[in-house]
Amino acid sequence: MAHIALPEELPGISAGFAFRPETAKPMRELAHILLHDAHTLTAGERELIATFVSSQNDCYFCQTSHGAAAAAHLGSDELVKQVKTDFQNAAVTPKMKALLAIAGKVQRGGKQVTAEDVAQARQKGASDLEIHDTVLIAAAFCMFNRYVDGLGTWQPREQAMYDDMGKQLAAHGYLRPSR
Amino acid sequence: MPHIALPEGLPGIRSAMAFRPETAKPLNLLVETLLCGPHTLSPGERELIATYVSYLNDCYYCQTIHGAIAAAHLNGDEDLVKRVKADFAHAQISDKLKALLVIAAKVQKGGKHVQAEDVALAREKGASDLEIHDAVLIAAAFCMYNRYVDGLDTIQPRDEAMYRERGQHVAREGYVQVSKTYLPAEAATR
Numbered sequence: 001m002a003h004i005a006l007p008e009e010l011p012g013i014s015a016g017f018a019f020r021p022e023t024a025k026p027m028r029e030l031a032h033i034l035l036h037d038a039h040t041l042t043a044g045e046r047e048l049i050a051t052f053v054s055s056q057n058d059c060y061f062c063q064t065s066h067g068a069a070a071a072a073h074l075g076s077d078e079l080v081k082q083v084k085t086d087f088q089n090a091a092v093t094p095k096m097k098a099l100l101a102i103a104g105k106v107q108r109g110g111k112q113v114t115a116e117d118v119a120q121a122r123q124k125g126a127s128d129l130e131i132h133d134t135v136l137i138a139a140a141f142c143m144f145n146r147y148v149d150g151l152g153t154w155q156p157r158e159q160a161m162y163d164d165m166g167k168q169l170a171a172h173g174y175l176r177p178s179r
Numbered sequence: 180m181p182h183i184a185l186p187e188g189l190p191g192i193r194s195a196m197a198f199r200p201e202t203a204k205p206l207n208l209l210v211e212t213l214l215c216g217p218h219t220l221s222p223g224e225r226e227l228i229a230t231y232v233s234y235l236n237d238c239y240y241c242q243t244i245h246g247a248i249a250a251a252h253l254n255g256d257e258d259l260v261k262r263v264k265a266d267f268a269h270a271q272i273s274d275k276l277k278a279l280l281v282i283a284a285k286v287q288k289g290g291k292h293v294q295a296e297d298v299a300l301a302r303e304k305g306a307s308d309l310e311i312h313d314a315v316l317i318a319a320a321f322c323m324y325n326r327y328v329d330g331l332d333t334i335q336p337r338d339e340a341m342y343r344e345r346g347q348h349v350a351r352e353g354y355v356q357v358s359k360t361y362l363p364a365e366a367a368t369r
Contacts, residue, residue: 003298003315004308020312022212026205033201057289102330109236110329118182128183132199135182135330143323149290150282150315 003152011161012061013144014177015153027144028174034137035069036173041130043170044073045096046137048083049103053138055084056107059145061155068166095124099134106138182332190341191240191333192324193361200362210324211354213317214248220310222350223252224276225317227263228283232318234264235287238325240335247346275304279314286318 006015017024035046047070054062067080074080082090087100098121105112113135121131148155185194196203214225226249233241246260253259262270267280278301285292293315301311328335349357 003293003295004311016312016316020309020316022216023209023313023316026209026212029205030202030209033205037201059290106326106330110238110326110331113182113330113332115182115332129199131183132195132331133202136195136199136202136327139323139326139330142326143319146286146290146319146322147316150286150293150319151290151312152293152295 001152002154003150006151006153010154012065012153012155013148016147016151017177028176030140031144032174034133034140036169039133040127041099041133042073044070045092046133047073047170048080048092048096049100049134049137050141051080052083052087052100053103053107053141054145056104057142057145057149059149060157061148061153062141062145064159064162065165065169068162069169070166071163072166072170093124095121095126095130098124099126099130102131102134103138106135107142110135110139180332181334182330185331185333189334189361190336191244192328194333195327195331196358197361197363203358203362206324207354207358209320213313213320215353218309218313219307220276220279220313221252223249224272225313226252227260227272227276228280228314228317229321230260231263231267231280232283232287232321233325235284236322236325236329238329239337240328240333241321241325243335243339243342244346244349247342248350249346250343251347251350273304275301275306275310278304279306279310282311282314283318286315287322290315290319 002015007018010018017028035050036043039046047066051063051066051070054066063084070080071077079091083092083100088097102113102117102121105117118131181194186197189197196206214229215222218225226245230242230245230249233245250257250260259271263272267277282293282297282301285297298311
């Protein structure tokens with residue numbers, strides 16, 4: 001049961017958003033800009049960063065819904081699994097591997113990111129904007145994950161629901177409720 | 180030196196926000212809603228939660244500026260801010276705020292650390308569901324802001340007077356209004 005009286009039948013962050021629409025608005029907008037708006041990183045790549053960080057934070061709802069969104073963009077569940085378990089050997093670009101390394105550092109704490117991590121990403125072709133957005137996506141998911149788990153939200157174990165949500169998110173983004 | 184080419188002459192999160200005004204807008208709106216919007220917790224109490232979480236995350240810029248904003252809201256009581264950071268259980272704050280700070284500290288470690296007993300204690304001390312929700316979200320949000328500020332290695336001047344003055348400014352004007360002084364004009368008015 002959730003820690004507070006959240007609207008029933010809404011899973012994960014949707015329940016927090018429905019409980020407090022005033023804070024939902026900027027949180028949705030932030031996710032939409034970071035993950036869905038036009039960018040030099042594909043939406044699939046950005047969803048992989050969000051999924052990886054959510055997996056490091058052990059947030060079931062976020063890693064499963066964003067994993068489904070990533071899979072919808074990329075057409076592959078397998079790649080999402082690889083990135084979560086061992087991104088260094090996953091079929092992603094060397095630039096993405098360097099950005100995932102930075103995201104993994106941010107998840108542990110901002111000060112963990114070193115000049116060498118950033119130099120490596122730049123050497124693999126990452127721009128300042130791509131590095132910035134990787135840091136902010138990782139930071140933002142340290143918020144979203146804590147919000148979802150900190151309220152004790154309902155997180156169904158029902159893959160079909162997440163697959164459906166992932167398709168909706170991949171198609172329409174984050175400004176409106178996905179279910 | 181910051182990890183990427185951030186606009187010069189701006190400290191901490193302001194340099195990152197000026198670099199990327201598109202994300203600055205929701206980031207400022209979120210902090211404004213959480214810390215300045217109408218609420219049963221006073222702005223000073225909410226700034227204390229933000230300061231405490233930033234302290235736990237060891238973010239110098241955030242704990243110092245939010246500590247200064249908190250003090251500005253609390254009649255300039257910088258001592259109280261220091262006591263909350265060092266040992267909130269013995270600080271001159273309400274039992275309800277102490278219980279909310281316990282929850283905030285759990286969220287800082289990870290969302291799953293929050294226990295039903297933590298929430299029950301807060302409720303027993305008079306916290307409403309909205310207050311518990313916002314304590315969780317303030318703590319979660321500062322786990323983002325702190326990582327953003329340190330993860331880009333922003334410039335964080337060791338200049339207490341600067342933070343004190345800016346703290347008074349933000350306490351008076353709010354985050355969105357102050358952002359107009361450092362964001363590109365077009366982004367600030369959108």
